[in-house]
Amino acid sequence: MGLIIERAIGRVQIIEHSHNTALAQIDGLGDLSHASIVYSRDERYGYVFGRDGGLTKVDILEQKIVKRIIQSGNSIGGAISQDGSLIAVSNYTPGGVKIFAADTLDLIADIPAIYDNNKQSKTVGLVDAPGQKFIFSLYDAGETWIVDMKDRHNPAITKFKNIGSLPYDGLITPDGRYYIAGLFGEDGMAMLDLWHLEKGVQRILNHYGRGEEKLPVYKMPHLEGWAMADEKVFIPAVGHHEVVVADKNNWQQIAAIPVHGQPIFVMSRPDNRQIWVNFAHPRNDTIQVIDVDTMKIIKTLKPGKAVLHMEFTPRGEHVWMSVRDEDRVDIVNTETFETINSIPVDKPSGIFFTSRAHTIGL
Secondary structure, eight states, X not given: OEEEEETTTTEEEEXXXXXXXXXXXXOOOOOOTTOEEEEOTTSOEXXXXXXXXXXXXXXXXXXXXXXXXXXXXXXXXXXXXXXXOEEEEEEEETTEEEEEETTTOOEEEEEEOEETTTEEOOEEEEEEETTTEEEEXXXXXXXXXEEEOSSTTSOEEEEEOOOXXXXXEEEEOTTSOEEEEEESSSSSEEXXXXXXXXXXXXXXXXXXXXXXXXXOOSSOOOGGGOEEETTEEEXXXXXXXXXXXXXXXXXXXXXXXXOSSOEEEEEEOTTSSEEEXXXXXXXXXXXXXXXXXXXXXXXXXXXXXXXXXXXXXXXXXXXXXXEGGGTEEEEEEXXXXXXXXXXXXXXXEEEEXXXXXXXXXX
8 A cells, every 4th residue: 555645735645556546535734845754564554744844644544644743844754763663753944853652643852953053954864774773964064963762762862073065865775784965065975884883974976966067956866766776876866867877885986877857766676677767857757767787778758747756566567656747646567668557646746655664764
């Protein structure tokens, strides 16, 4: 099952992907213009993070809101802990992270992102990590913090400073070992090896970014949309019409694949054989598919205006894609590339299947 964000009207649709149908709609979720969702480990509850600071717990089986709170002025995503008992929310206003009990949404910890003599930073790139930890970066401060919640009443915070200028997003690799922050203020990325924190922050992909020619960036790529397949990392270039390919073993760039536009999501089919790419405005009516083995584009699709998000079924036979400006979600066969069904959805953006409940960083 899963939830689809209807971003313009503060609503989610409940769907199921065995028969590719919509089951119900739930209203009253506030500003969903940059919403994301995580799931309880039994896949029954979805936790929706709204741009208005709202945190909403949705019961998928009973098709209703269990509880909704406004926990900040402006939030930008969240994460669920390794054991499923804690929900963390990343905030722009006021900057910091708040952590709540998953069952009741009671506040457990409030961690303001304070730096440099009482300045407060936006927080970005919040993910869960093994060992009951959360990791996030401070956009204004150029820092990455690790919060250990094994003792929920006494969070232990480890701070890594001077990671680089303006970290705008972060990801954790599927095995939970590496946390990587993208940098908007300079080229390159900042990486933490969670197995060896004594090494501190390491800089990787030093030429990754806008480069010497400062090209316009219409939308920053989502780092959680990186793909890892066949010992390679496929990364959306910043401001360039390329997918960058790096060696996963040494984080050095080995190729750049020319594509239709500025990539936003670069996503691997679950079997890692294909990479599916969507693009920023004004070229966001297109999807391209890259064959991992040859690193060549094997298919270009034109679903419609504003393809914002893609989500693979757990074993990858289908991909669902939101076509926002045409008010629908298309379901595409990943072998034949045929559209097998379309579901009417009001201004759809994020599509989140409950299988995410069992994946680190999602």
